[in-house]
Amino acid sequence: MKKTVISVVVPVYNEEAVIHESYSRLKVVLEGLDDSYELIFVNDGSRDATPDIIRGICETDSTVRLIDFARNFGHQTAITAGMDYAAGDAVIVIDADLQDPPEVIPEMIAKWREGFDVVYGQRAKRIGETFFKKFTSAAFYRVLQKLTDVDIPVDTGDFRLIDRKVCDALKRVKERNRYVRGIISWLGFRQTGVEFVREKRFAGETKYPLKKMLRFAFDAIASFSYKPLKLATYVGVTVSLGGFSYLLVVLYLKMFTATTVTGWASMMAVNLFFNGVVLMMLGIIGEYIGRIYDEAKGRPLYVVREELNFTRGGQARPAVVQKSGEKRYPLAA
Ligand code: UDP
Numbered sequence: 001m002k003k004t005v006i007s008v009v010v011p012v013y014n015e016e017a018v019i020h021e022s023y024s025r026l027k028v029v030l031e032g033l034d035d036s037y038e039l040i041f042v043n044d045g046s047r048d049a050t051p052d053i054i055r056g057i058c059e060t061d062s063t064v065r066l067i068d069f070a071r072n073f074g075h076q077t078a079i080t081a082g083m084d085y086a087a088g089d090a091v092i093v094i095d096a097d098l099q100d101p102p103e104v105i106p107e108m109i110a111k112w113r114e115g116f117d118v119v120y121g122q123r124a125k126r127i128g129e130t131f132f133k134k135f136t137s138a139a140f141y142r143v144l145q146k147l148t149d150v151d152i153p154v155d156t157g158d159f160r161l162i163d164r165k166v167c168d169a170l171k172r173v174k175e176r177n178r179y180v181r182g183i184i185s186w187l188g189f190r191q192t193g194v195e196f197v198r199e200k201r202f203a204g205e206t207k208y209p210l211k212k213m214l215r216f217a218f219d220a221i222a223s224f225s226y227k228p229l230k231l232a233t234y235v236g237v238t239v240s241l242g243g244f245s246y247l248l249v250v251l252y253l254k255m256f257t258a259t260t261v262t263g264w265a266s267m268m269a270v271n272l273f274f275n276g277v278v279l280m281m282l283g284i285i286g287e288y289i290g291r292i293y294d295e296a297k298g299r300p301l302y303v304v305r306e307e308l309n310f311t312r313g314g315q316a317r318p319a320v321v322q323k324s325g326e327k328r329y330p331l332a333a
C-alpha cells in the first residue's frame, strides 16, 4: 500500500530562540509515525537568525523545507503559503513556539484515519498566558460566534490537521486579510476536535501585541459578518425615534404651557455624543471599504524570496511570486 504523506507547516517570525527545540520535538513525533512526512518552515520575514538556522537544518535533513518570504506578510498568510506548497495527504499547521504540543499530532492523525477531514486542536486549558490574553481571547471567540452564521468552534487556534481535499478547497479561497481557521470552518467537511493543554511559550515573546490582536480580531469579524454595518441602521432608527418623540414633547410644552425649554449644555452633550457615533460608523464602513480596496488591487498574497528542499524534476527553482493556490510541488524523492 502506498504510504501516506503528512505535511507539517510551521510559520515562523523571529523565532531564533525556539527553532531548534521545536524542530527536535517535531522530529521525534514525526519519526514515530508510520507515514512519510515533510516539515515546511515558512519564514515570515524574520529579522533575526531564524532563516539561517532553518537553512542549516535543511542542509542536513532533506525532509525539512523552507519558504522564505521577501518580507513580513503576517501569520495567516504564512500558513496559507505553507498549505499552497504542502504536498501531503494531510496537512498539519502548528505554531513554532511549542504552545501547541507536537505530541498531539498522532491523535489528530488517528482521528483523520477515522474519516474526519478537519481535526482542530481545542484548548482545554491555557498555561502561562496573561489573564488579559485569556480573557480577551475567550471574549473574542464568543462575540465572533454571535456575529457570524458560520460555526467557528470556540477556543481553537490554527493548530489543526486538514485533509488534502480541504487543502485544495482552501486554495480556491483567494481572499486577503485572511482568517484561515474561519475559512476552514466555512468550507464545512467533517470536522472534529481534540483537546489539548496550551502550554507556555517555550522561549521568546509573543508576536501578537495588542495592536495586531485587534487587527486580527476585526479581520475575523469583517470576513465573516456584516453585522457591524447594520449597527448604523439600528442606532440610526433608535435615535431618530427617540428624537422624534422628544420633539413632540418640546412642541407640546411650547404650545400648551408657559415653560421655556432651556439647555445649552445638554444640547452640546447630545451633539458631541452623536457626532461621535456617526464618525464611529463611518470608521466601520471605512474598514470594510479598505478591505474591498485590498481585494480589488489583486496583488499576490505573498512574495517568496527563496525556497529550499522543494524539488521539481530535481531542479532548484528561482524565487517566485505566488498567488494563493496556483502551484503545487511534488515531494522530494
Ligand atoms: N508568526 C508569523 N508571522 C507574524 C506573527 C507570528 O509567522 O507576523 C508566527 C509565530 O512565529 C508563531 C505563530 O505565528 O509560530 C504564533 O505566534 P505567537 O506565538 O507569537 O502568537 P500567540 O501564541 O502569542 O498568540
Ligand code: MG
Pocket: 095, 097, 099, 201, 206
Ligand atoms: Mg504562541
